[in-house]
Amino acid sequence: EVQMVESGGGLVQPGRSLRLSCAGSGFTFGDYTMHWVRQAPGKGLEWVSGISWNSGRIDYADSVKGRFTVSRDNAKNSLYLQMSSLRPEDTAFYHCAKDVSPFCSGGSCYGSDYWGKGTLVTVSS
């Protein structure tokens, strides 16, 4: 059974940093592009970042570029999101998600077929 489990969320002050993790299981983690998608409470989905299977391609939404860094460790079946200079508007549930097809990165790919339940990040003083 495919599973993704996020961890690392919590309450953090504006300007501080936080690192999220996502542990994948039930599939060959190292074959798939992975994504972070966030959802502010009561709001819609916002794509945050994607990293290809071999970390050769990394993309960020404009809203987080320069502040967030995505990485992965395929040996540990894990995805990470290092968040710095956090702002109140970064408050959201952060989900990791797996691509439908292996070895597709960047554009012209399909959607995300498995998602974690998310971890809540609250940025507040």
Next chain:
Amino acid sequence: DIQMTQSPSSVSASVGDRLTINCRASETIYNYVSWYQQKPGKAPSLLIYYASYLQRGVPSRFSGSGSGTDFTLTISSLQPEDFATYYCQQTYSALRTFGQGTKVEIK
């Protein structure tokens, strides 16, 4: 960035109704659109990818159509478990933007 505009933002419907949700891209995305269903407190669930391909395990009452810039998600006969929020997402660009969502409520 490619913008995705969904309509309507919310709709009230009855069990058994046929429902369509629309999504328009700000530029051509060929067939690279996915549709998701999200229920309160849950992660999104993939329904359709590449505009019209039904994800494994999704009921056949869900279908997708369109190409270029205009896309449609259709539910042929609404069931009680279909009352949820639906999102489109373009996967043509590496920056995979979502529509703002359509909330389907019980009339």
